[in-house]
Amino acid sequence: MKSGKYLAAALLLASISSVGLSGVAYGETTAPDAVKFVDDEVSKSLTGAAGNVESGRKVFANRKQGNCLACHANKDLASQPFHGEVGPPLDGVADRYEAAALRAILVNSKIALNEDTIMPSFYRLKNGVRTADKFVGKTVLSAEQVEDVLAYLQTLKDE
């Protein structure tokens, strides 16, 4: 009983410290309001590190996260049903855009794409009026998730 509890506590500590450690390893996270756009691009990683392709792929497809498939078709995720057609297909998008341009599109589509775009801005605090209480003061994706999606987008190349 007792040792079970200790073990759980130790595991918890270990996982907290690993989060802390990776935080240190990744360096400073840029706050949404502090992201610098130069010529409609964002060259600096929001976390100070490169994202993870596999998590990015998941965030891209997840309906409660990126939900990119709502509007974009993507052959790499052909296993997932229902690809939207509101935006252009993202096959080969890495051939069309540099990382800094893609990051800017993700952070704030209204700056990087066009002011009237339907595409959400994934790392910006000031969104539409009457944002539901539980989303106030929150970005759609975290800095880490943006970098993960970016890493994933960079794998979308036409052969």
Place this chain on the structure above:
Amino acid sequence: MKIGLKTISALACTLCVSVAVGGSAYAGPDDSSLIIEGQNIATDVKAPEGSAFDQLYSGWRFRATETQSLQEDDFENPAFVAVDQAIEEFHNVDGSAGKSCADCHSDVSDFKDVRASLPRWNAKTNKPETLENIINECRTERMGAKAWKWESTQMLGMTALVGLQSRGSAVNVQTDGPMAEWFERGKKLYYTRVGQLDMSCAHCHENNFGTMIRADHLSQGQVNGFPVYRLKWQGLGSIHRRFKGCMDNIRAKPYKRGSDEFIALELYVASRGAGLSVETPSVRN
């Protein structure tokens, strides 16, 4: 028996809808035409001058064939369970005056064309009134009965029954005179970006109708078929419920059903469908 059949076909079609949509994404409305009980329903009309569209389309034209067919036959239309119940309710005595609707309105068909011009100006309250407002006014002021809740079974059934009397009539709401201010207010709401996902109604229903958004085929967001029977809801829902749903989806705080904002929005959206036939009660997925 009747109910059982309808439920089964509704369920079966929930499945076939998703299969059909997954199988073939196509752009634009389809070219089917809608005839119910021998009556021609105009599901597209040339847009009036000043419209954001060239052609207006009913939401019916964007639904899968299986969903469409449920609306082509009143026996198949699952909304008619509620309509039948409302016919009973119409003759039901309720409230301190000891009256039923039928005591004053001998025949529901007297309501022909009422739905087509709602919301309309009410000089007494000095604001526009929706069908829900009208029915509740009769209940509270003329029957001495309690107002029905906006989304109650009774209100949905009764708005479906009254709306059905206008089926086939062209939508035609007043937007000038005292309505002008409300029209402008609704228009502003329609084009305002809301919610964390930062979209206005126009982003989906004006700029992108005809395209697939994930599994949904985007329509012009018309209100000519309300209350609608949604397979997803397994029942009828009001215009304001749909507005709320769309606002929830973009992570916005919806206005309340029956609020001035939603009444203004209803007026504006109704005006965007001027000329389309009333389809109440329609079927959607």
